[in-house]
């Protein structure tokens with residue numbers, strides 16, 4: 001359902017089941033309705049919230065109780081509220097002297113959600129002086145998102161579709177000219193992030209415009225089923241992993257030299273020189289079987305790629321469980337960051353930076369019943385998009401490999417079958433060496 005809101009004119013309200021209307025408080029009404037009447041027409045989950053928000057005296061009481069207003073200082077003003085897919089969006093004009101932290105403070109929002117009788121309230125500032133409260137009673141991402149049945153052949157590498165947003169749009173991430181980091185606890189759905197990317201890139205992998213180098217230090221368990229989609233696949237020894245990184249760096253160096261000679265700043269992928277996507281799963285696992293020297297070499301190679309490879313169309317997407325500094329020393333080198341379910345609130349800042357929880361990234365509150373739900377952030381924007389990545393099951397992976405594995409070999413029989421007549425074919429003629437049923 002779209003979040004597009006329709007103006008409610010003169011107090012008439014769309015049916016409560018169709019939650020897409022907008023209410024400008026203070027607008028003149030021909031036949032005024034009471035807060036009780038508005039609340040009665042709201043979905044049951046939102047009745048208390050609508051009753052409080054619709055009635056200025058009630059709203060002031062709430063703001064007073066939460067320390068956000070007082071008789072002497074005045075009260076914040078609710079300008080408008082909207083029915084949206086997840087509940088309500090409420091626009092509030094802050095009081096002079098208030099800061100965003102006064103509103104995004106976890107204890108305040110928790111108290112507000114209890115006051116309004118709803119599951120959760122989050123807040124962000126759409127423009128200076130204003131706060132938008134999101135009153136959440138429905139999780140639009142509760143159901144898993146199926147992989148689209150068809151994938152366009154001309155995927156835009158700067159906007160690769162990987163899931164759906166909580167407002168029902170297609171969630172995209174750039175792959176070209178960037179690096180990505182995906183962090184999530186065990187079982188949070190990191191695999192589905194990687195496979196959503198692979199599914200979208202399938203046609204380009206088949207056509208030779210994208211080469212995937214996959215590094216799966218946990219013995220190839222996660223990515224083994226898709227190995228035929230990869231140009232390189234390192235999963236056994238730490239040395240194999242270093243070789244793959246060195247090969248990517250060699251490509252990066254060659255392209256850097258060409259760019260310099262041609263006076264260009266960025267490499268555009270072609271069939272001869274495709275985008276190289278390095279999928280790096282759980283690099284921290286290396287620590288369990290690699291010695292110190294290998295780990296140091298790994299960190300150096302990884303650092304080189306993260307700092308220099310973007311312009312050469314060599315991109316790294318890394319997946320980790322634990323975002324602590326020892327496991328992930330270079331968070332700021334990944335312009336695309338994805339946070340799935342995390343176990344601790346403090347881990348949110350390790351993925352997205354300070355203040356991310358206040359901006360709405362509540363990764364620690366994602367339920368373990370919704371794997372694949374997370375937040376996406378990209379450099380250059382403070383927006384955090386809540387999404388559900390596509391669920392790619394084993395059948396989907398097998399279908400992807402069948403459709404897109406780049407090295408399909410068509411075996412042409414050596415014998416001359418020009419005289420072959422299917423109507424006279426007798427399988428017994430194949431003799432003892434014919435195929436045997438398993």
Ligand SMILES: Nc1ncnc2c1ncn2[C@@H]1O[C@H](COP(=O)(O)OP(=O)(O)OP(=O)(O)O)[C@@H](O)[C@H]1O
Pocket residue numbers: 144145184185186187188189190191192321370371372373388389390391392
């Ligand atoms: N996007 C998704 N939608 C629905 N279910 C999902 C999704 N992603 C994962 N799942 C379910 O959650 C399970 C765990 O997912 P996954 O293996 O991707 O987690 P993970 O983060 O990679 O865990 P680990 O770090 O332990 O490997 C899957 O087997 C699947 O049942």
